[in-house]
Amino acid sequence: MKVPVVLILFNRPDYTAQVWESIRQAQPQQLWVIADGPRPHVPKDIEHCHAARAIVETVDWPCEVMKNYASENWGCGKRVFSGLSWVFDQVEEAIILEDDCLPNPTFFPFCTELLARYRFDPRILLISGRNDLGQWKSDQQSYHFSHYGSIWGWASWQRAWKLCDPSFKSFDSTTILQTLSEVLADSEQVNYHFWLYENILNGHIDTWDIQWALARLLHQGLEIAPSVNLVKNLGFDPQATHTKKVDDLRAEIISRSMQFPLQHPPEIFQSDDNFDRQNFLMQLMSTYKQVRALKVLQQAIAQGKTPPHLEPGIFHALTPLFHLQEANLVLKHLLQWNPSHKAANLLCQEFQKFLP
Numbered sequence: 001m002k003v004p005v006v007l008i009l010f011n012r013p014d015y016t017a018q019v020w021e022s023i024r025q026a027q028p029q030q031l032w033v034i035a036d037g038p039r040p041h042v043p044k045d046i047e048h049c050h051a052a053r054a055i056v057e058t059v060d061w062p063c064e065v066m067k068n069y070a071s072e073n074w075g076c077g078k079r080v081f082s083g084l085s086w087v088f089d090q091v092e093e094a095i096i097l098e099d100d101c102l103p104n105p106t107f108f109p110f111c112t113e114l115l116a117r118y119r120f121d122p123r124i125l126l127i128s129g130r131n132d133l134g135q136w137k138s139d140q141q142s143y144h145f146s147h148y149g150s151i152w153g154w155a156s157w158q159r160a161w162k163l164c165d166p167s168f169k170s171f172d173s174t175t176i177l178q179t180l181s182e183v184l185a186d187s188e189q190v191n192y193h194f195w196l197y198e199n200i201l202n203g204h205i206d207t208w209d210i211q212w213a214l215a216r217l218l219h220q221g222l223e224i225a226p227s228v229n230l231v232k233n234l235g236f237d238p239q240a241t242h243t244k245k246v247d248d249l250r251a252e253i254i255s256r257s258m259q260f261p262l263q264h265p266p267e268i269f270q271s272d273d274n275f276d277r278q279n280f281l282m283q284l285m286s287t288y289k290q291v292r293a294l295k296v297l298q299q300a301i302a303q304g305k306t307p308p309h310l311e312p313g314i315f316h317a318l319t320p321l322f323h324l325q326e327a328n329l330v331l332k333h334l335l336q337w338n339p340s341h342k343a344a345n346l347l348c349q350e351f352q353k354f355l356p
Contacts, residue, residue: 001026001027001028001029001108001112002028002029002112003028003093003094003095003108003111003112003115003155004028004029004030004031004032004087004091004093004094004095005023005026005028005030005031005032005094005095005096005097005108006031006032006033006034006083006084006087006094006095006096006097007019007020007023007031007032007033007034007056007097007098007099008034008035008080008083008096008097008098008099009033009034009035009052009053009056009098009099010035010036010049010052010076010099011038011044011045011048011049011052012048012052012099012100012235013048013051013052013054013055015099015100015102015234015235016052016055016099017055018102018234019097019098019099019100019101019102019103019234020055020056020058022097022102022103022105023097024059024060024061025105026105026108027061027062027063028063028095029062029063029064030063030064030066030091031056031059031063031064031065031066032065032066032067032068032086032087032091032094033053033056033065033066033067033068033069034068034079034080034083034084034086034087035049035052035053035067035068035069035070036049036070036073036074036075036076036079037049037069037070037071037072037073037074038073039073040072040073045073052099053069068083068086068087075206076206076207076208077166077205077206077207077208078208080208080209081164081166081208081211084096084161084208085161088158088161088162089158091158092119092157092158092159093115093119093155093156093157093158094155094156095108095111095112095115095154095155096151096153096154096155096156097153098151098152098235099235100233100234100235101130101152101153101231101232101233101234101235102231102232102233102234102255103129103153103230103231103255104129104230104231104255104256104257104258105257106230106257106258106260107129107153107230107231107258109258109260110127110129110142110143110226110230110258110262111127111129111154111155113262114127114143114155114224114262115127115155115157117264118224119157122159122221123221123222123269124145124221124222124223124224125149125156125160125163125216125219125221125222125223126149126151126154126155126156126160126216126221126223126224127149127154127155127156127223127224128149128150128151128152128153128154128223128224128225128226129150129152129153129154129155129226129229129230129231130150130151130152130153130154130225130226130229130230130231130233131150131225131226131227131228131229131230131253132148132150132229132250132253132279132282132283133275133278133279133282133330133333133334133337134228134229134253134254134333134334134337134338135227135228135229135256135337136225136227136272136275137227138227138228140227140263140265141227141263141264141265142226142227142258142259142262142263142264142265143224143225143226143227143262143264143265144224144225144227144265144272144275145222145223145224145225145265145268145269145270145271145272146222146223146224146225146271146272146275146276146279147183147184147216147217147222147223147271147276148223148225148275148276148279148280148283149213149216149223149224149225150225150231151209151212151213152231152233153230153231160216160221163215163216163219163221164211164212164215165211165215166200166208166211168197168200168201168211168214168218171218173197173198176194176197176214176218177190177194179217179218179220180193180194180217180218182220183217183220184217184276185271185273185276185277186277188280188316188319189276189277189280191316192280192284192316192319193214193217195312195313195316196210196214197214200214222269222270222271225275226258227258228255228256228257228258229253229254229255229256230255230256230257230258231255232253232254232255233250233251233253236248236250236251247289247342247343248286248287248343249282249285249286249287249288249334249341249343249344249347250282250286251343252338252341252342252343252344253334253338254338277326278329278330278333281319281320281323281326281327281330282330282334284316284317284319284320285320285327285330285347288320288347291321291347291350291351291353291354292350292353294318294321295321295354297314297318298318298321298322301315301318302322324351324354324355325355327351328348328351328352328355331344331347331348331351332348335348
């Protein structure tokens with residue numbers, strides 16, 4: 001495979017080994033490896049980081065390997081952003097996998113074909129292998145355009161990555177709010193993303209993917225989402241940095257194979273607003289627990305009886321409960337794709353108690 005592959009790893013050798021095997025099967029001619037260093041307050045990190053890096057030493061096919069290893073812990077925000085900038089300073093395009101993102105074998109040819117097809121099209125900024133809804137119009141086309149391209153297995157170009165400035169120096173708050181309003185389909189999505197921007201600006205979020213997602217929105221770009229999910233995220237466990245809940249809705253999204261030749265959608269080049277809306281609601285309710293308590297809080301807010309000292313983020317998190325029937329349709333969509341999805345079944349049962 002001629003397209004360079006990037007592997008981002010840290011301290012999870014068990015997951016890394018599984019993702020590594022998928023890369024070994026694809027046999028890229030170039031492999032770029034980004035690794036953060038051990039955390040000083042976690043003694044086992046030294047052993048685990050070393051074990052994860054050792055897996056990369058087992059290349060058994062013709063492959064040029066480039067490594068960018070931090071000796072100290074930089075944190076996922078600075079480390080990933082700097083590592084990807086190092087890669088895209090030297091290559092025109094790449095396929096990127098983190099150490100817990102296990103791709104279906106068809107993920108690689110899917111990305112390869114679309115990297116070539118949209119290489120010089122400035123409207124397309126990212127190709128995702130992930131579909132958090134499981135599938136979307138898979139009987140009609142192989143992919144669609146969206147504003148919600150996941151970074152759990154993705155590909156992009158140097159031209160796109162250079163648009164990402166985590167400091168947002170080129171934009172003021174007024175411009176950002178105005179642009180989000182022009183791009184996104186409803187005020188709830190606009191307000192949520194503006195809230196994310198404010199949290200990044202205030203240093204409350206240590207990550208890189210939200211900045212990357214906002215950069216794509218602010219440059220009014222589109223992402224490609226596959227019609228079937230091609231990447232399973234293995235990393236839902238208490239040791240994860242962000243995905244700590246094992247019963248997260250997104251943890252049970254299985255992967256399947258893409259069918260070839262690809263069926264390209266009509267080149268209208270506009271986001272599928274229905275997909276974006278369902279994806280938005282899915283993200284917000286992905287970690288829902290104690291639905292009854294959340295519903296009581298939502299009802300109090302709806303009646304103007306907002307309890308004091310609420311975290312601002314709770315207002316966004318409750319959005320699906322303000323649209324219970326719509327949110328329930330998202331769950332039913334998931335269950336059509338995967339009837340045995342335990343978390344979706346349980347949440348659907350909870351929702352039924354409040355539906356008319």
